Amino acid sequence: MNDQAINIKNWMEPLSWLKGRWHGRGKGGFPTHDSFEYADYMRFKIVEDAFTQESIIHFEEIARIVDKGENHFKHWETGFFKPASNGRVELLICHNTGRVEIAYGVYQELDLKKKSFRILFESDRVRNDESTKTVLQSRRELIYSDGELVYKLSMSTTEVLKISAHLEVKLQKIMPVQSF
Numbered sequence: 124m125n126d127q128a129i130n131i132k133n134w135m136e137p138l139s140w141l142k143g144r145w146h147g148r149g150k151g152g153f154p155t156h157d158s159f160e161y162a163d164y165m166r167f168k169i170v171e172d173a174f175t176q177e178s179i180i181h182f183e184e185i186a187r188i189v190d191k192g193e194n195h196f197k198h199w200e201t202g203f204f205k206p207a208s209n210g211r212v213e214l215l216i217c218h219n220t221g222r223v224e225i226a227y228g229v230y231q232e233l234d235l236k237k238k239s240f241r242i243l244f245e246s247d248r249v250r251n252d253e254s255t256k257t258v259l260q261s262r263r264e265l266i267y268s269d270g271e272l273v274y275k276l277s278m279s280t281t282e283v284l285k286i287s288a289h290l291e292v293k294l295q296k297i298m299p300v301q302s303f
Contacts (some may be wrong), residue, residue, distance in 0.1 A: 134210050137233060137240045137267070138180050141167040145272055148189065149292025154283045160190040161197060163274070163292045170203075180204040186290075214244050214263070221252030224261060239268040257281040271295060 145165040152158035164185045171178050186198040202216040207227055216224040228244035244263040251257045259279045266273040276290040 134206055134212060134230075135178060135180065135204065137230070137235070137238075137242075138167075138204050138212065139169055139178075140238055140240075140267060141180070141182075141265075141272065142169055143167060144297050145294040146297050147272075147292045147294030149274075149290060151290045153278075153280075153289050154287055155280075159188055161290075161292070162187045162189045163290075163294060165272070165274070165294060179206075212242065212244075218255075221255040222258060223250045224248065224258075226261065226263065228263075228265075237268070241266045259284070260286060262286055 143166070145163075145167075147163050149161055149163055150158060151161055164187075166183045168181045169178050170181055181201070181203055183201045184199070185196070188195055188197045199219040200216055202214060205213050205215070207213040210229065212228045214224075214226040214228060216222075216226070218224075224246050225248045226244040226246045228242045230240055230242050232239070232241040234240070242265050244261075244265075246261040249258050249261065257280055259281065262277045264273075264275040266275075272294040274290070274292050274294065275288070277286045277288050279286045
């Protein structure tokens with residue numbers, strides 16, 4: 124992390140650059156299933172003054188399988204980015220599949236002048252309902268540069284104990300969203 128990142132007053136500011144709707148196509152897979160292609164839709168909204176000190180960011184992600192002539196809904200998650208202690212960002216996630224996660228991230232690279240960053244989130248807690256495949260740990264990476272967003276997800280499960288790549292997608296902004 125560079126000196127600019129250390130001196131930033133609002134640790135949420137770089138994430139606010141994501142405000143809007145995003146779309147992209149990516150690839151997925153896991154050691155226990157075949158690789159696939161998918162379409163990913165993300166939306167980021169800033170919730171101004173949600174707390175007395177700083178804003179929070181609401182996100183939503185919807186994925187559709189678009190592989191081998193298929194086009195069907197696969198996954199939906201929603202949650203919040205909010206400030207945490209020691210310059211970290213907390214990520215709260217709820218999945219339609221019955222999983223809830225709490226993860227913490229730190230900026231690995233941050234350039235305020237170029238408006239670019241790389242932030243790595245590691246799960247602190249994962250809770251799976253009884254009908255969901257058991258995820259033990261997750262790692263999410265957001266890379267924002269030149270108006271493009273790259274999202275990567277790796278995870279471990281009861282079947283694959285080593286953190287393994289699951290998803291990677293490159294997204295483009297398609298429409299700004301107003302704050303609410």
